[in-house]
Amino acid sequence: MLEKADVKTIEKVVVRFSGDSGDGMQLAGTIFTNVSAGVGNQVSTFPDYPAEVRAPQGSLSGVSGFQVHIGVGVHTPGDKADVLIAMNPAALKQNVKHLKKGGTVIVDIDSFKESDLKKAQFVTDDPYKELDLNAQVLEVPITSMTKAALAESGLDNKSVLKCRNIFALGLVCWLFNRPIEAVIHHIKNKFARKPAVFEANSKVLQAGFDYGANTHASVSTYRIESEDVRPGYYTDINGNTAIAWGLILASEKSGRPLFLGSYPITPATDILHELAKRRDLGVKAIQMEDEIAGVCSAIGASFAGNLGVTSTSGPGLALKSEGIGLAVMAELPLVVIDVQRGGPSTGLPTKTEQTDLMQALYGRNGESPVVVVAPASPTDCFDMAFEASRLAIEHMTPVILLSDAFIGNGSSAWRVPDEGDYPQICPPYVPENLREAWKPYMRDESTMARYWAIPGTEGLAHRLGGLEKDYSTSALSIDPVNHEHMVMARREKVAKIADDIPELEVMCDADADTLLIGWGGTYGHLFTAAEELNKMGRKVAFAHFRYINPLPKNTFDVLSRYKKVICAELNTGMMADYLQSRFGGMQVLRINKIQGQPFLVQEIVDGVINIMDEK
Amino acid sequence: MDCVNFTPADYKSDQPVRWCPGCGDHAILNVLHKAMAEVGVPPHMTAVISGIGCSSRLPYYMNTYGFHTIHGRAAAIATGFKVANPEMSVWQISGDGDGLAIGGNHFIHAVRRNVDINILLLNNKIYGLTKGQYSPTSDRGFVSKSSPYGTTEDPFIPAELVFGARGNFFGRSIDVELATSQEVLVAAARHHGTSVVEILQNCVIFNNGIHNYITDREYRAERTIHLRHGEKMLFGKNMEKGLVRDGFLLKAVEVGKDGYTLDDVLVHDAHTRSNFLHQQLAMMDGHELPLAVGVIRDVDSLVYNEEIDMQISQIREKKGFSSLRDMILGGEHWEVKE
Numbered sequence: 001m002l003e004k005a006d007v008k009t010i011e012k013v014v015v016r017f018s019g020d021s022g023d024g025m026q027l028a029g030t031i032f033t034n035v036s037a038g039v040g041n042q043v044s045t046f047p048d049y050p051a052e053v054r055a056p057q058g059s060l061s062g063v064s065g066f067q068v069h070i071g072v073g074v075h076t077p078g079d080k081a082d083v084l085i086a087m088n089p090a091a092l093k094q095n096v097k098h099l100k101k102g103g104t105v106i107v108d109i110d111s112f113k114e115s116d117l118k119k120a121q122f123v124t125d126d127p128y129k130e131l132d133l134n135a136q137v138l139e140v141p142i143t144s145m146t147k148a149a150l151a152e153s154g155l156d157n158k159s160v161l162k163c164r165n166i167f168a169l170g171l172v173c174w175l176f177n178r179p180i181e182a183v184i185h186h187i188k189n190k191f192a193r194k195p196a197v198f199e200a201n202s203k204v205l206q207a208g209f210d211y212g213a214n215t216h217a218s219v220s221t222y223r224i225e226s227e228d229v230r231p232g233y234y235t236d237i238n239g240n241t242a243i244a245w246g247l248i249l250a251s252e253k254s255g256r257p258l259f260l261g262s263y264p265i266t267p268a269t270d271i272l273h274e275l276a277k278r279r280d281l282g283v284k285a286i287q288m289e290d291e292i293a294g295v296c297s298a299i300g301a302s303f304a305g306n307l308g309v310t311s312t313s314g315p316g317l318a319l320k321s322e323g324i325g326l327a328v329m330a331e332l333p334l335v336v337i338d339v340q341r342g343g344p345s346t347g348l349p350t351k352t353e354q355t356d357l358m359q360a361l362y363g364r365n366g367e368s369p370v371v372v373v374a375p376a377s378p379t380d381c382f383d384m385a386f387e388a389s390r391l392a393i394e395h396m397t398p399v400i401l402l403s404d405a406f407i408g409n410g411s412s413a414w415r416v417p418d419e420g421d422y423p424q425i426c427p428p429y430v431p432e433n434l435r436e437a438w439k440p441y442m443r444d445e446s447t448m449a450r451y452w453a454i455p456g457t458e459g460l461a462h463r464l465g466g467l468e469k470d471y472s473t474s475a476l477s478i479d480p481v482n483h484e485h486m487v488m489a490r491r492e493k494v495a496k497i498a499d500d501i502p503e504l505e506v507m508c509d510a511d512a513d514t515l516l517i518g519w520g521g522t523y524g525h526l527f528t529a530a531e532e533l534n535k536m537g538r539k540v541a542f543a544h545f546r547y548i549n550p551l552p553k554n555t556f557d558v559l560s561r562y563k564k565v566i567c568a569e570l571n572t573g574m575m576a577d578y579l580q581s582r583f584g585g586m587q588v589l590r591i592n593k594i595q596g597q598p599f600l601v602q603e604i605v606d607g608v609i610n611i612m613d614e615k
Numbered sequence: 616m617d618c619v620n621f622t623p624a625d626y627k628s629d630q631p632v633r634w635c636p637g638c639g640d641h642a643i644l645n646v647l648h649k650a651m652a653e654v655g656v657p658p659h660m661t662a663v664i665s666g667i668g669c670s671s672r673l674p675y676y677m678n679t680y681g682f683h684t685i686h687g688r689a690a691a692i693a694t695g696f697k698v699a700n701p702e703m704s705v706w707q708i709s710g711d712g713d714g715l716a717i718g719g720n721h722f723i724h725a726v727r728r729n730v731d732i733n734i735l736l737l738n739n740k741i742y743g744l745t746k747g748q749y750s751p752t753s754d755r756g757f758v759s760k761s762s763p764y765g766t767t768e769d770p771f772i773p774a775e776l777v778f779g780a781r782g783n784f785f786g787r788s789i790d791v792e793l794a795t796s797q798e799v800l801v802a803a804a805r806h807h808g809t810s811v812v813e814i815l816q817n818c819v820i821f822n823n824g825i826h827n828y829i830t831d832r833e834y835r836a837e838r839t840i841h842l843r844h845g846e847k848m849l850f851g852k853n854m855e856k857g858l859v860r861d862g863f864l865l866k867a868v869e870v871g872k873d874g875y876t877l878d879d880v881l882v883h884d885a886h887t888r889s890n891f892l893h894q895q896l897a898m899m900d901g902h903e904l905p906l907a908v909g910v911i912r913d914v915d916s917l918v919y920n921e922e923i924d925m926q927i928s929q930i931r932e933k934k935g936f937s938s939l940r941d942m943i944l945g946g947e948h949w950e951v952k953e
Contacts, residue, residue, distance in 0.1 A: 038949045189947055235948040248939045259699045261691075279927045280934040281942055284698055286923070288691060289724040296688040296721075297695030300664070303682050304700035326685050416943050455680040455696075455703055458659045463628070463674050465683030466667075475630065476675065 009223045012042075012071025014078030015172060017165075018095045019087030020057055021050055021064040024165035027190070028085075029066030030411075032172060034236045035182045037413035040226030041070040043236070044378075044524060045411045046077035046598070051266075051350045058111075058119035063094040070176075072225045075377075075524035077410060079600040083175065084135075085168050087111060087142070089127050090120035096131050105135045106171060108164065110143035140211065142167050149207040153200050163204040170208020177223050180209055230415060238411035239378040239403055239521075240267075243311075243337055244274035246385025248281055249417070251307050253386075254393050254425035259306040260285035261297030263316065266349045267405040268339035271311040291316040295323035295336065302332040303464065305454035307389055311337040314356045315346065317400075321364050324398050328368040328490065330464040331441070331450045333392035333427075337385070340404040342596040351596030352406035354520055354570040360400040361549055361578065367487045369494040371399040372549040374520030378407050379414045384546060387501075390425045395497055396449040402548075404570075406598045407521040427452050430460060439474035440464060447500075448493035497550050504543050504552040512539035514612055515562035517588075519545035519575050522599055526568055529604035540608060545575070556583050564589055566611050568604050623648035626658055628678045634669060639790030639816035643737060644676055646793050647706075650800035651679075656704040663706045664693045666713040669744050670737040670816075673708045687718030690725040693732045698920045704804065705732040711752040712742045715771050719751070726780035728919040729808040735800070736773055736813045737790075741822035759821075773813045774897035774911070778890050784810035785897060786910045789830055790817060795841060795908050802910045808918045829901040838901040842909040844885040847877065848896075850905050857881070858896075858904070865895050867904055885913040 015032065017025040026047055037043045048065040055062030069078035080100040086092035088111040099105065117127060124130050128137060146167045150160045166187070173183055184202050191198040237245070251258035262272040262285065275285035284306075288294045295310040302308030310320065317338045327334040340356045342348025360372045371391050375384035381403055388399040430438050430451040440462040443450050453460035462474075470477035471485050506515070508530045516533075518526040523544050530542035543558060545551070559565050559579065567576040568591035576588040591607035593599055626648045634640045651661065661679035665671035667686035674681030680703070684692050693707040707725075714722050714736050725732065741759065742748040748761035752773065756765040777785045784806045786799035796814060803810035815826045829838050840850035840858065848858040849870075857880030858865050868875040885893075893912040900906055936942040 034947070040951065186947070229951050231951050231953045233944055233948050233950050235943060235946070245939060245943070252939060257699065259695065261695050278942070279923075280930045280936055281939060282927055282931060284923060284927070286695075286698060288694075289720055292688060293691035293694075293721055293724070296684070296691035297698070299684075300682075300692035300695030300697075301699035303680075303692070304662070304696040304703065306699040308695065308699070322685055323688065330682070416940060416948065419940070455662055455700055456660060458657070461659050461678060461680050463677070463681035463683065465674070465681075466685055467683065 009225065010071070011225050012069060012074055013083070013176070013224055014067060014069045014081045015083045015085070015176070016065055016067040016081035016095060016098055017085045017168070018063060018065040018091035019165070020091070021055060021062050022057070023064070023087050024162065025064050025087070026066050028165040028169040029068055030236070031183060031186045032169060032178070033068045033070070033411065034186055035173070035178050036068070036070040036224070037234065037236055038182050039179065040229060041224055042072060042074035042227060043411070043413055044069045044074050044077045046406065047409045049350060056119075058088055058090055058116055060090045060094055060120060063091050065095060065098070067098070070224055072227045075528045076598070076601065079602055083172070085172065087164065087168065088120065089117050089122060092127060093120050093122070093131060096133060099135060101134045103135050104138065105133070106138045106140055106168065108142035108168070109139040110141050140171065145207060145211060146204055149204050150200055153203070155196065155200055159197070159200070163201050166201045167204045167208040170205040171212045173205075174209045174212030180205065232418065233416040234413050235416060236411055237379060237382070237414040238270070238409055239375065239381040239407040240270035240339065240409070241274050242378055242381035242414065243385040243401070243403060244271050244278070246382040247275070247307070247309055247335065247389055248278060248283060249422060250386045250389030250393075250425060251283070253422060254307060254389070254427055256305065256307045256393065256427060258283045258309065259298060259301035260309045260311065261288050261294040261301065262311045263288055263291045263294045265291070265313045265316050267341055267408050268311045268313045268316075268337065270408070271337060271339070291319035292323060295320035298334060299323055299327050299330070299332060302327070302334050303330070303455065305456070307333065307335070307393060309335040309337065311339070313339050313341050314343045314359065317356060317359055318363065324370065324400075325364045325366065325368050326466050327398040328364070328370060329466050331396045331490070332464075333396055333452075334398040335385070335388045335392050336398060336400045338400060338402050339408040340402060348596040350405065352404045352521070352570065352598055353594065353596060354402075354404060354522070355574070355594070356402060357548070357571065357574040357578065360402055367491065369491050369549065371395070371397055371494060371497060372402060373399060373547050374402040374545070375407060376520065376523035376544055376546055378410045378412045380523070380546070381407060382414065386422060390423075391497055391500070393425050393427050394449070394500070395447055395493060396428060396452060397494060402520055404521040429454070435459060439472075441469050441471070441474040443489065448489060448496055495550050498553045501547045501550070501552060503554045504545065504558050506541050506543050506558060508542040509534050509539045510541050512541045513563040514539070514608070515541045515543060515559065515565045516604075516608055517543050517545065517559075517565060517567045518569060519548060522568065522570060525599040525601050525604060528601045529608065532601065532605055533608055538609060538612060548575075548578075551582065559583065559586060564611060566591060566608055568592075568599065568607065570594065570599070621652045621655055621657065623652045626651045626661070626678055628676050630675045632676050633672065635820055637819040638669070639739065639818070640670055640673070640737065642790050642793060643796065643814055643816065644673060646796040647735070647800060650797050650804065653797065653801050654804045656804070660702065661704045661706070662696060663708060664689050664696060665708040666718055667744070668710040668713040668742070669818075670708055670710040671713055687713055687716070688721060689713070690718060690721035690734065694725055694728070694730045697730050697732050698923060701731070701920050701924060707732055707734045709734060709736050711736065711738045711740060711750045711773070715751045715773065715776065723776060723780040726777055726782040726809050726811065729783060729916055730919040731808055731921070733803045734809065734811045736811060737816045738773060738813050739816045739818040739822055740825050741818050743818045743821050747821035772898060773811070775894070777811045778894045778897070782811055783808050783912065783914045783916045785813070785893070785912045786810070787813045787815070787897070787908050789815045789826065789839070789908060791830055792908065799908075799910055802913060806913055807915055829906050838905050840899075840905040840907050842883045842885070842896065842907050842911055844883055844910065844913070846883055847880045848883055849880060865899070865904060885910050888914055
């Protein structure tokens with residue numbers, strides 16, 4: 001091992017990799033994350049990539065970033081970076097706002113020539129001064145060192161330049177004392193089929209590491225605290241993959257095959273990608289001709305006896321509305337995944353927002369209640385996809401799962417569940433003793449769910465449809481009183497699900513006068529903010545909604561215990577409005593942000609203090 | 616699939632049929648019951664899926680699994696159904712509005728994919744359920760409630776869409792031709808892959824007589840030709856006329872006249888891969904050349920849902936994962952020990 005000059009021990013650190021969208025920053029960031037998780041750090045990541053597939057090289061619009069937060073007590077990707085890697089002037093310019101005052105910047109000085117500065121629209125030849133940079137800058141000749149390391153590799157110039165990200169990774173690994181063998185293991189997996197590329201990258205990695213150790217011996221390196229974690233197998237998982245896997249587990253636990261009908265849409269497409277790969281587990285994931293066909297094929301699959309799922313983002317959810325209404329009426333299990341992005345219309349396709357809540361709750365014709373749930377973090381996406389499937393199947397209803405771009409793309413270390421960690425899912429098949437008298441809309445009185453007769457079963461042939469049916473005979477009916485009866489039955493069925501979900505839990509200081517609430521993907525930021533407020537002596541309780549319709553049974557009890565209830569969300573106040581409409585007379589105060597970016601912890605801390613200090 | 620003997624009544628539900636008296640759909644429903652009995656797939660292994668429109672009421676009158684869905688989407692729903700539960704025989708019932716206007720996109724993509732479903736397209740060239748608007752198959756200039764001065768657009772010819780989407784089965788019949796309808800429906804059911812059957816159907820209320828030019832007993836023999844694989848393309852009251860090649864086109868001639876003999880008359884080959892002649896046959900409209908009924912094209916090709924199943928079994932055998940956990944632990948992971 002190399003000698004270490006000075007090793008500082010710290011609790012957690014935020015590192016941001018940035019460069020051209022073709023520079024491989026996401027790969028370098030991902031490997032760094034996995035290696036850190038492998039040594040027992042908690043990790044949380046935030047890829048921040050441009051909407052353009054390949055913007056002009058070196059331009060401001062082409063900058064791609066990857067932020068990772070590692071250490072102990074990590075719940076978010078961190079507000080600002082301690083260390084920023086900027087592969088060119090554009091990356092530096094775009095990311096300086098994400099850097100802590102007094103942080104460290106590593107730049108590829110070979111990419112800071114006059115022409116590079118021009119591309120990034122610098123007007124002087126001193127970018128640091130122009131940006132008013134308050135940081136320790138390490139100017140490293142990354143490009144020339146990479147070229148030198150690979151002088152005898154026989155690779156062409158283009159392939160050599162592609163290894164620059166790994167040189168930077170080597171440097172960061174030295175800085176944070178990461179085991180280089182683990183990095184090599186990841187690189188080997190990545191380039192398993194290209195041995196020459198693997199060789200080149202591992203050489204460059206070592207070169208980057210050695211460069212740090214040899215030339216910057218005076219700079220402190222960091223040893224980051226690790227936490228005791230529950231024994232078991234772990235892997236790195238992002239929210240979209242977690243959703244795909246949660247659905248697969250639900251299929252295994254229910255015995256119903258998994259079907260996904262989908263259409264590509266940012267930022268949800270990775271769910272389709274992952275499930276398309278999972279033909280190796282028997283999953284049928286198909287790409288349909290449009291969003292409508294996506295939901296409709298899933299409804300067809302559910303009618304056929306599968307767990308039918310469709311995945312999309314806000315614009316796609318709008319197109320699927322009529323289909324979801326059909327599933328409400330036919331009372332079929334259906335899981336609709338909406339990985340929310342900035343709207344309306346095409347909006348901010350790669351950025352995060354929580355603005356589809358009202359659409360999910362109410363965006364259909366007629367009285368058409370559906371279950372709405374929202375995962376709190378990348379790993380919670382697994383649990384909530386499983387939950388969405390469980391509720392859909394056991395209660396014969398569409399369920400909308402509201403994820404978002406932030407947790408969909410963000411990742412954390414996740415413990416692979418053991419057999420028995422999750423419950424069996426029991427589809428409400430037609431009971432043997434009812435088969436003679438059975439009608440398609442006959443309900444189980446305890447849940448109000450109708451029974452599920454799987455096509456192909458002899459004696460249970462039946463017809464479903466979008467037209468209203470008679471409550472007792474299941475035949476077509478336009479009887480006015482019957483219609484109201486059926487509307488109320490479908491409503492009661494969804495309301496009764498409150499008996500089958502966990503109660504709302506109060507965290508932090510439950511005895512405080514102020515309650516901070518939120519829902520979905522903002523959990524990490526909100527929880528961290530609540531903890532910081534309490535540390536500052538500002539007493540705050542915190543509760544987070546993952547089940548939105550129906551609400552947990554104790555919601556009113558919890559909310560009415562506090563003098564001030566503050567709802568922080570990435571929209572103009574949809575959850576706050578929803579709660580106020582449910583609980584007449586209740587005032588829900590608000591912290592809102594609609595910028596396509598997650599909250600910063602500091603923003604929430606400041607927002608809560610402002611509201612607490614108001615008379 | 617077990618095929619035992621069923622009667623048409625086995626496919627019939629107890630629901631009262633609510634189409635207008637005299638509607639062509641009654642005859643088609645009865646023929647469908649008969650065709651299903653002839654093919655012999657049990658009712659509980661059959662699913663009938665429809666969209667919205669008069670014809671889309673049909674699933675309620677079947678004693679099979681049935682789903683009356685939303686306007687235009689039946690092809691997408693049927694595709695999901697078939698992929699999810701490939702053991703079932705799947706029928707999709709559509710009209711010209713449901714299938715070719717609002718559902719046009721799903722229609723062409725179902726045909727392109729060649730998913731194993733039977734699409735029954737009942738073409739009455741009108742919107743009946745909304746009480747008389749022109750449809751995508753209405754002729755240019757057609758006067759209706761929504762085109763009081765006549766339409767200013769050309770219609771789709773369903774067969775042309777099917778061939779444009781590279782369809783492998785197209786058959787046609789007329790609501791009053793019960794035997795032909797049954798023959799075509801049976802062939803469609805036995806075809807592997809998407810089959811499209813167009814049935815010219817009369818809307819007695821809003822478009823009465825729209826197909827009379829072809830269907831009137833007086834002219835029917837002269838203005839239609841019943842195509843059968845391997846048989847000469849003959850028509851007319853006494854089968855005295857035939858179709859022959861005329862350069863790249865087809866021509867109707869009288870056998871024994873102008874030097875044409877029976878040998879000159881073309882023999883129908885529904886199974887040839889090239890759709891060049893099939894398309895010409897399907898485009899005949901009863902004016903210069905007789906309208907073709909019967910099975911016009913019936914070609915075997917790779918079937919979407921079967922290819923999916925094949926991929927799944929091959930990849931499962933190759934990778935051998937027994938569960939999600941098994942798959943995850945086969946990939947990148949690390950262990951935290953006590």
